[in-house]
Structures are given as structure tokens and as C-alpha cells.
Amino acid sequence: MAENCLFCGIAAGTSPSQLIEENDLAVAFMDINPATPGHLLVIPRAHSTDLREAKAEDLTAATLMAQELVTRVIDRLGADGANLLSCIGPVAWQSVFHTHLHVVPRYQDDPLKLPWIPSSGDADAIAEVAAKLKV
Template sequence: METCAFCDIVADFSRARVVHEDDQTVAFFPLTPATWGHTLVIPRAHAADLWEMDATEVQYLMRAVLEVGRTLRAVLEPAGMNVIHSVGRAASQTVFHAHVHLVPREAGDAVGDIWPPRELPQDEAALDGLARRIRARGQGA
């Protein structure tokens, strides 16, 4: 099995600047932060992403995200904050241990727009059909 950098941090906090910990989660600064205060919140137990976690594990993770995010807002007073969880290589996930990025933002920072404005073709009938399929699947899941 490949070693997991985030599991290594859970096992030995000296590998990171830890800013929060509880029985279920750990939060720390990444090695290459996008902005000042950029923080990762992870579950202690290994799971590649949210889809591998059960609802209780996700609740613990999101509770820590809320606590750490509020603390970052109080300490840094950023103009905004991105809360990001990427799943899979196509979504830019590079460490396959579930983690949520808290990225404090300021106007004109180095991150820039993460969803650049652009015109996408909209097929209203196709969107209606997709919404129906998702609702039907969600109610039956």
C-alpha cells in the first residue's frame, strides 16, 4: 500500500503546522498555501474522499470545518473564503485522503477567480430532464 502524507501527519504532528485537533479531525497549513491562512481540515481515519465516508464521519469533518473556518475569519478577517473539497484527479485532487481546503480570500489575491465567467450553452429541456433524473434517484437512494 502507498503511504499517505496526511495519515503521516495524523501519526506525527511534527510534520505540519497543526492549528486544530479533536478526536476525529486535524487541521493544518499545507506546504504550499494558496493564500495566507490557507488551512486543510482532514479526518483522522483514512478515506479517499467524502464518498468513502459515512454520514457520521462527514458530520465530524464538517463540524471541524465550521469551527476552523470561523476561527480563521475571526483571526484574519478576510474579505471572503473558499471552502473546497475536490474528488478525483479531474477535480484537481492530488492527495487521496479526504480534506477540505479553507482558503481565506482578499480582492486581487494570487488565487483569482476560480470559476471564470463564460457563456455555456443551455438546453432548458435537457436541464429539466436532468433535474428530474437526479430527484428521482435521490428519493430512491
């Protein structure tokens, strides 16, 4: 547990939250700034700043919990889909520096728009970047 980490406090049960599910390695709770109705956060109990630092077993536990919750928001809330999002760094909208996954239910007519609208990319530029990322 990291000192002054809000999500560590939630994981420990010392900070208030609308807890949805928990196990030995992960905790899910409602986001207090929801993008859409049913927006959840899933965190590993163990502190890490973001998914780059998270232990594989902790990240696996959180991801499996998020998978279950995606199904739950579609089945129980009538969502038409969901976004699973991890923000890493302030420029990518991370505001709490404890690894977390956003489960954002999506509804056919919801007004939420992410800042990026997919459009066709340049195939050569994509291939150039791919070459840099390959093992």
C-alpha cells in the same frame, strides 16, 4: 491508517505539519501549497480516499471543524470570505488521496481565480440535468 498516506501520517503525528486543531475524529493543518494566506486542510483521522468513502461521523467532524476554521480565518486573519472545497479525483485537482476539505480564505484583492467563472446557464439544460439527479 493507510500505508504511505501523507495525511494519515499527519493525523498520527508521524509526518510534519503546522497543526492548527485536532480532536478524536478530525485534524486541521496548514496547506504547504497555499492558494491564499491562511489556506488550511481539514481531514478525518480515519483514512478514506475521498468524501464518497468517508464515514458520516468522520465527514461530519471534519465539516464542523472546517466551519469553525472559516469563522476563525475571517475573524483572526481579516479575510473577507472563504471557499470550502473538496477535490475528488485527479481531474478535480485531488493530489492526496485521503479525504480532505480545503478552507481557503478569500481577500477582496487576492489574485486567486478558480478555473470557472459563473455565468447564466440554459434553464432547460439545467432542468434536464436536475431531473437526472432528483431522488
